[in-house]
Structures are given as structure tokens and as C-alpha cells.
């Protein structure tokens with residue numbers, strides 16, 4: 001069965017590893033968030049695409065949830081000695097990814113081609129597509145003004161009040177080649193347990209993608225990133241509140257209305273199943289905390305069976 005997954009970073013990486021383990025090579029396509037792409041030291045960094053690529057290549061630092069396993073940070077240290085900003089943790093080997101990406105982009109290659117080549121070189125058999133080749137940048141408004149997503153998330157450690165979120169450039173962005181087809185032709189479309197506002201939100205903001213999902217409603221299955229009234233990790237709860245969404249599976253379903261068909265929610269949230277049914281979303285309760293590879297595969301199987 002062909003499966004297309006919409007993915008952010010660390011939460012998505014776990015389910016994608018599980019899905020890849022259950023599917024034949026080539027059956028999995030990932031549509032990755034590029035709203036949190038940024039420029040560091042003149043290099044184009046795509047944090048979510050890299051997390052997904054490294055995870056599927058078996059090279060992700062699983063404890064941190066980002067970057068390469070066994071990484072060193074000597075260049076970062078040296079940059080600090082030279083007076084450069086060092087709040088964004090670029091590892092020594094990770095740097096090679098960003099140098100190659102930046103070189104290829106400067107030579108005129110679209111991000112989709114660069115992403116495919118990086119994945120191929122790292123031995124990933126899944127197809128990884130950026131949501132768009134055009135720049136879409138998530139920005140967060142705080143009491144002191146607008147921040148880029150990485151300034152908010154990494155530099156400020158998400159410890160500032162968020163008053164608004166926007167996806168700059170989204171209105172004029174086009175889906176990357178293959179994105180709409182991957183949604184239209186999949187037997188199952190999975191929305192990974194990712195931040196609904198800053199990981200899935202930017203993908204949905206690209207004109208055409210939400211409509212494509214709407215045409216496949218019965219085949220769209222999301223996994224809730226909210227468990228027991230809180231995010232498993234990261235600032236999803238604060239960002240959902242800033243958008244007026246309830247921090248619960250119902251809020252996740254509201255963020256994904258009207259095209260969400262099925263929501264896999266955690267067993268401890270099973271009481272929300274009836275309310276989800278009333279808004280037309282089928283609910284499946286499961287153990288959704290992916291704390292080891294066996295649990296990643298078990299959740300992946302539940303998602304696949306939901307189709």
C-alpha cells in the first residue's frame with residue numbers, strides 16, 4: 001500500500017521509522033515541513049527535513065530527537081571563538097548537509113531536488129518531498145515583536161509569550177512537484193504526531209494542499225500529538241492556545257477540520273471519542289507514546305490498519 005505522511009520533526013520521526021519498518025521500500029512518501037527553515041552562518045538549514053532524513057537513514061540522535069548520532073560540535077565552538085552567534089546547534093557532520101544543500105540551491109537546484117539527492121546519498125528508500133520549493137517562513141509574534149521560528153524555539157527555548165503565528169510567503173507558494181499527486185494517489189495519508197501549528201500548519205497553508213487532503217478525507221488518519229491534555233514534547237500546547245485551539249484531541253481535530261477522517265488518540269484520552277464522533281471524526285484509541293522502536297512499529301501498524 002502506498003502511504004503518504006505529512007511530517008514535522010521529532011514526533012514525526014518516530015512514527016515514520018515505524019511506518020518504514022512495516023512497508024516495502026518505496027511505499028512511503030513524506031511531505032516535510034519547511035516553515036521552520038532558516039539561514040545560519042549563510043547556510044540554508046531545513047531542520048524538519050533533516051530530522052526526517054536522518055531518522056529514516058538510521059542516523060538520528062534518538063535521545064535528542066534532532067541531529068546526527070555521535071555528533072561533535074567543534075566547529076560551533078570555533079565559531080563562538082570568532083564571535084559568531086552559536087545559539088543554533090550545528091554539529092560538525094550535520095554541517096556537511098547544510099553546506100551541500102546551500103551549494104546546490106545557489107547553483108539553481110530546487111529544494112525538492114536537493115532533498116531527494118541528500119536522502120539518496122544517505123541511503124533512504126522513502127521519498128522525501130518538501131511541502132514547497134518556495135520559501136514559506138513561520139514567524140511568531142511575542143510581546144516584543146516578531147521572531148523567526150528558530151529564534152523562538154531554539155534561541156528563546158519557547159519561553160516567551162506567543163500572541164500570533166503566521167506563515168510568511170505561504171499565499172504565493174506552490175506545492176513542490178509530486179506533493180499533490182502523492183496525496184491523491186496514496187492508499188493512506190498519515191498526519192504524523194507533530195505540532196499542529198508550526199509543523200503541520202505551514203504545510204496546510206500552501207495553497208492546494210488542504211483541498212487535496214479534503215478530496216481524500218476517508219483515507220486521512222492523524223495521530224494526536226496531545227496526550228493527557230499536554231504535548232508530549234515541545235511548545236504545541238502554548239501554540240495551540242495562541243490559535244484558540246483546545247489542548248486536546250478535539251483541538252487537534254479542529255486544526256485539521258474539515259478534511260480529517262480518523263484521529264488516533266491516546267487511550268488516556270478515550271473519553272473524547274464521542275465528541276470526535278459528533279464532529280464527524282472517527283476515533284481510534286491506542287497507546288501512542290513511542291518510547292522505543294517496538295512501540296513505534298506497533299503504532300504504525302494501528303495507523304496502517306485504520307486505512
Ligand code: GDP
Pocket residue numbers: 007008009010011012013014048193194195196198199223224225226227230231232233234236288289290291
Ligand atoms: P518538532 O518540529 O521537533 O517540534 O517536531 P514535530 O512537530 O514532529 O513533533 C512535536 C510534536 O510531537 C509535539 O507536539 C509532541 O507532543 C508530539 N510527540 C512527540 N513524541 C510523541 C509520541 O511519542 N507520541 C505522540 N502521540 N506524540 C508525540
